[in-house]
Amino acid sequence: MPADDHGFDYLNMAVSGGVGLMGAVIGAVLGYHLTKKTQDAARERDERDKAAFASFVMGQKIGRIYSCLTVINETFVDASMKSAAESQPYVFINAMPAANSFERVHFGPDELWRAGRIADLAFINGVTLLDEHFNGLISMLERYERERTALVEKVAAVGTPIAGGFQIDWNRAEFKQDVPKFEALDRLIVSIIEASERDRPIAHKAIIDLHKGTGRYLKKQNRIELTNLDGVPETIFALDDEAAAK
Structure with missing residues (x-):
């Protein structure tokens, strides 16, 4: 397009104006995507x-449950064996446990959901009622x-003191x-032992599953020291050798 009488070249102006506009659009699009990418990251x-924080909190809570269940189980099983002997x-x-030594544990729905994302559905299914079971055991x-x-005070009042306790004649008329x-108290002991033996394997497996799931999620090797169900210390690595090498 020729210049007009005033010397303006409209064609060059149109081209350069179009290029400038297109550059602005491209810049805006790139800026948007870069901003979105940064925000997404x-x-x-x-x-x-x-x-990761939810995993840590859940791991601490489940670990506390597992430790308490182990102590409770050992206390009552040992008492049963001693009474038999x-x-x-x-x-x-x-059997002389101190119930006030154990604190109730509650899993928050958000931390349970986030920890479940790290582990898997089996983990969620395993621990969903674990805190309720444990809190019920504390009530027991x-x-x-x-x-x-109340009963021991009555028994001790008529027992014969001996080293380490009392010699009790269970055939006394007042008993x-x-x-x-x-008998009801001993049945309650059986229920306590059964409850601890039911939930100990669940808690033990949950600790391992969560630890390994966290390792996979964060792509980070780590280890924990854990006593197994037989009382033997074991080292649990978050990643197996193949995953750790990647």
Whole structure:
């Protein structure tokens, strides 16, 4: 296009104007994508940090449950064995747990969901009711301690003091009315042992699953020291050799 009478070249102006506009559009698009990419990366980092923290919190809670279940189980199983060795007719006289030594545990829905993302569906299914079971067991222990305290005070009042305790004549007439209470207390001990033996393997497996899931999620090797169900210390690595080498 020729210049007009005033010397303006409209064609060159149009071309250069179009190029400038296109450059601005491309710059805006690139800027948008770069900003979005940066924001997405920040969100991903934030989500990973939250998931890792949830894994840590859940691991601490499940570990506490596992430790408490182990202590509870050992306390009552050992008392049962001792009563059998001493030919005691009742176990409760040798089982002296301190219920107030154990604190209740609650899994928050958000930390459970985030930890489940790190582990897998089997982990979620395994631990969903674990805190409720454990808290129910603590309630059983509290009831046991209340009822045992009342009965032991009565038994000790008429027992013959000996080294380490009392020699008790269970055939005394004043005990006859309490026999149903003695038997009920021993049945409660059986329930406590069964509950601890039911949930200990679940808690043990959950600790390992969560530890390994966290290693895969963060692509980071780590290890924990854990006592297995037989009381033997073991080292658990988050990643197997092949995954750790990648």
